[in-house]
Amino acid sequence: MSRFSWFNAVSLTIGFAFLYIPMIILIIFSFNESKLVTVWAGFSTKWYGELLANEAFLDAAWVTLRVAVFSSTLATILGTAAAYVLIRSGRFFGRTLFSGMIYAPLVMPEVITGLSLLLLFIGIGLERGVLTIVLAHTTFSMCYVSVVVSSRLATFDKSLEEAALDLGCSSAQAFRLVTLPIIAPAVISGWLLAFTLSLDDLVIASFATGPSATTLPIKIFSAVRLGVSPEINALSTIMIAIVTVGVITASLLSKRKLVREREEEFMAARS
Amino acid sequence: MNSTVFAPWEDPEQKPLIRFQNVTKKFGSFTAIDNLSLDIYEREFFALLGPSGCGKTTMMRMLAGFENPSSGQIELSGRNIVPVPPNKRAVNMMFQSYALFPHLTIWENIAFGLKREGKDKETIATRVHEMLRLTRLERFAKRKPHQISGGQRQRVALARSLAKAPTLLLLDEPLGALDAKLRQDTQFELMDIQEKTGTTFVIVTHDQEEAMTVASRVAVMDEGKLMQVATPDRIYETPNSVYVADFIGDVNIIEGRSRFLEEGQYEIDWAEGQQALHAATSAKFDNGQTCYMAIRPEKITITADRPEAADNCVQGKIHDIAYLGNLSTYHVELPNGTIIKAQTANTRRIARRSFTWEDQVWLSWTATAGVMLAR
């Protein structure tokens, strides 16, 4: 147990204040009665109501949701496959290069990723819209999925797969019946991560989209340039809620199971 | 009991179940298995014994199909199995780590292989139940692997690998994780199950006592080579090399030079001013050839007075006594500094023991008690 100290308490307060005061203010003002964003005039949920009546916002929400679901699913499949191959195939020529290349887009400036994708779409003559945003989001979020899944696979006991082969499975069956169910929590948390990344991406989406498809972050950003409205606050609050739930679920999924198994193992050892 | 002794390896008519023919396995430039040939027969309980890293697991993995030999051929029931993938071989393996599927119950773990065969539900249920009964796991059928103890997990792994009734069962250090008492019980259980199912077992172990207990034959390995393949008693009584003698049990090795006496009889000059040792052997040695006398501690008699008639007899003083409960091992120092271990059964209480530290004693053994070895 560490003792209470004023220094620690103050540092902690300042740190968290920096992180969360802006968001808290935003959430509070989304329940403001007044149209003026900076003046409190009593509690109300009317902006949420107006939001739901706003066609443009609902359209954007629908686009965002579709993009997020498709791109995160695609990214999960590709990312898991990439992680599996890189971890399982042992040493082959250029393996280090390949695994490095999987992670490079994580640190690549978004502007560059977005620009290069835009050039590609123009080059191959793909009309920009929902499809191009899905492709763009898949590209960058599959790296995240791959990181999450390969860290799980690194500790996965290979003899489990061999046991499956030994008992009559083909390699594909071994993956489906043994590997996938065991690494499922990591795959799901990878999906959630990809989903939330897609949900709040502004830069890459702006490059990849065309006039036919507007995502929520793009909509919010352009709306804010004309002035902040309480409606935007309400929308942002909803997005914060969704992202928070997603991230917390993702981390709980991986931790909870581990803790529970430890406990059960402990009980078994005692009995 | 059978009236005839089980010894198919002595019958030239018998076809081996497994045949390694000049098998070599290389990992890069490292040779894990070195031009090895070996026959294993049906219904055998065959033990691979050797120090860590000598290639035991590699042998098993080649039988299971996870590794392919770099050269040579492996036959199962007369058929070359090298090109056959693991899921198409009538061979099952019990893994060193057990490798139970953590997301499945004990019941589902055991049923796993049967389901892949496409058996109908009823057949599977019957077979799983049979396996649960054989390994006394009925009560745990619905639990997950992490909810049972280590010993129970080990039995699940065994049940799962036996469920498909393989022609050949491979066990890689199956008892490594168990404590001494449980280990012994399980060894007998394994022998019992092997006898009941009539499956051929190949077991890997680095524990010589375990190999001696369970096996019909033992192969002693070193650095990818077979040193000796024989029944446990032959390995113990007539090892073919100092390495095998030393690996199995306790042994005294005395180095010397051979001198021909008469057919099958040699003398060994082993130290200045000491009476030559006398050994009987069917092997041939040249005069003056370096040779070794391997003699087990329990075959040496320790007495206070010089025995009347003994083939071999040396005097020394007691350097150390190791009390093991049922046995005592005396470490006797000879005048030239050599330490010889002699073992006696403690039939009397310790207070009435005949010898103590620094006592002068005589050690004696017969010409046939020791084994004369060339290497």
Ligand SMILES: Nc1ncnc2c1ncn2[C@@H]1O[C@H](COP(=O)(O)OP(=O)(O)O)[C@@H](O)[C@H]1O
């Ligand atoms: N996949 C592999 N790659 C490289 N070397 C290996 C591999 N598998 C085993 N070896 C080497 O082969 C030797 C024999 O290994 P193994 O058969 O596991 O020994 P044992 O089971 O007798 O302890 C060891 O020196 C080990 O390092």
Ligand SMILES: [Mg+2]
């Ligand atoms: Mg091993």
